[in-house]
Amino acid sequence: MGVKNAFLGRLLSSSDKFSDEQVAQTINLLVEHGVKHGASDIHLEPHERFVQVRYRIDNHLKGMHKLPLAALPAISAQIKDLAGLDASADYLPGEGQYATLVGEEQFQIQATTMPVIGGEKIVLHISRRLSKPLTLEQLGFWGPSLDLISHTLTRSHGLIVVATPRRNGRTTTMHSILQMITTPAVSIATIEKDIEYRLPGISQTQVRPNNGVTFHDAFRAALNQDPNILLLSDLTDKATGDLVIQAASGGHLVIVGMHAGNTPVALAQLRTMTNEEPFLFAHAVQTGVSQRLVRKxxxxxxxSITPTREELHEVQKAFGITSAAHLQQVHDLDKQAVKEGLGGHQPATSPTGIIHLWKASDGGCEACNFTGYQGAVALVEVLEVNDNHAQDALLGSSIPDKIRRAALKDGFIPMELDGLIKALRGQTTITEVLRTLSL
Ligand SMILES: [Zn+2]
Structure with a gap:
């Protein structure tokens, strides 16, 4: 508690006169505090009497402390100045970036401002620079999902789609995939909205739509230099969609990011984002990857807890486990996960049912800052399109449900099943999986 109080004591209080230096120190303290607690974003929101400061940690917003409302204009002006925004335009939304140091480490801050009742809402998105992305295993890929991605990457052309809702670790996953195939023998170009990782041996371009550098122009320019592999962080328009399909059909391996909740939805959406022939499209797409972050x-x-009969029934119902074959599949995956060292040495299932589940400790421990959770793990799904039922489905349809049903025939493991296995392995909880996937 002492540390926390010292931190609060150094922040602006209502008795301050808000000199530039005090304001600058407060902004630095907020960022430092965020970095120390592993926050991805800091939200500053005006309330009736104060500014609420909240941190997004492991995808959860936590209200941490308050600042005097009268300080908000000065804070906003300084952040805008740092981020290269027009401080006088407080009636318009703004977005800019700046770099800052915390200790010896450099961080990139993306600042967005939005006029709201009572002032401006400011969000600072923190990303580490120059650090290496985690490996796919560290993120939560294992067994079947990892095998499918490795298999896709043995090909030298085609399209890999990585789809997640916002703030679910898509950039990291895309770069982790890239890392698996980076060798001095291949040339790689990336077109990115924000460069979060600087990777050696790769030419990275940041789009600047305000200066005329759009995704479409940058992708076309990169393509002209004929790299082996191209990464496009966001697919946002049809013209770029066409270029992507042409590149993937023409001997390039292309990794594309999209906003979508799961792979069947992403593939269906992608189909509507190109004017190219469905035939060309369905043959260009190799694999869809999707993920959502849950608290670990x-x-x-x-x-571990032993669930009651009723609880077991509820869990099976929620996850759609309706037959003996389903239970057997869950048991087989559970055993495979044990073999791969995912959370403990004993299966949590038998061939006929679930034996135990896991819970967070109420008071936590020192390691987890007394919360019961530490870090995040991704619930993942990988849908292989190439030469599968999914390819046939994509040829004829852009309906997610049809694509999903076709993929299930090929042994597709949807995200909720991956989530169930991770809950059985004690990586997360059933409640956390159900809440995140809104099941
Ligand atoms: Zn703990």
């Missing part, structure tokens, strides 16, 4: 149980203080 603290591995030190988590504990």
């Amino acid at each position: 149980l603290c591995q030190r203080c988590r504990h």
Whole structure:
């Protein structure tokens, strides 16, 4: 508690006169505090009497402290100045960036401002620069999902789609995939909205729509230089969609990012984002990858629970486990996960049902800052299109449900099943999976 109070004591209080230096120090303290707690975003929101400061940690917004409302204009003006925004235009939304140091490490801050009742809402998105992305295994890919991605990457052309809702670790996953195929023998170009990772040996371009550098122009320019592999962080328009399909059909391996909740939806959406022939499209797409982040149980203080009959029934119902074959599949995946060292040495299932589940410890422990959770893990799904039922479905339809049903025939493991296995392995909880996937 002492540390926290010292931190609060150094922030602006209502008795301050808000000198430039005090305001600058407060902004730095907020960012430092965010970095220390692993926050991805800091939200500053005007309320009736104060500015609420909240941190997004492991995808959860936490209200941490308050600042005097009268300081908001000065804070906003300084952040805008840092981020290269027009401080006088407080009636317009703004977006800019600046770099800052915390300790010896450099961080990139993306600042967005939005006029709201009572002032401006400011969001600072924090990303580390120059650091290496995590490996796919560290993110939550394992067994079947990892095998499918590795298999796709043995090909030298085609399209890999990585789809997530916002703030679900898509950039990291795209770069982790890229990392798997980066060798001095291949040339790689990336076109990115924000460059979060600087990777050696790769030419990275940041789009600047305000200066005329759009995704479409940058992708076309990169393509002219004929790289082996292209990464496009966001697919946003049809013209670029056409270029992507042409590139993937013409001997390039293309990795494209999209906003979508799961792979069947992403593939269906992608189909509507190109004017190219469905035939060309369905043959260009190799694989869809999707993920959502959930809170990871603290591995030190988590504990197992034996569910009641009713609870088991509820879980099976929620996850659509309706037959003996389903139960057997869950058991097989559980055993495979044990073999791969995913959370413990004993299966949590038998061939006929679930034996135990996991819970967060109420008071947590020191390792998890007394919350019961530590970090995040991705619930993942990988849908292989090439030469599969999914390819036939994509040829004839852009309906997610049809694509999903076709993929299930090929052994597709949807995200909710991956989530169930991760809950059984004590990586997360059933509640966390259900809440995140809105099941
Ligand atoms: Zn703990």
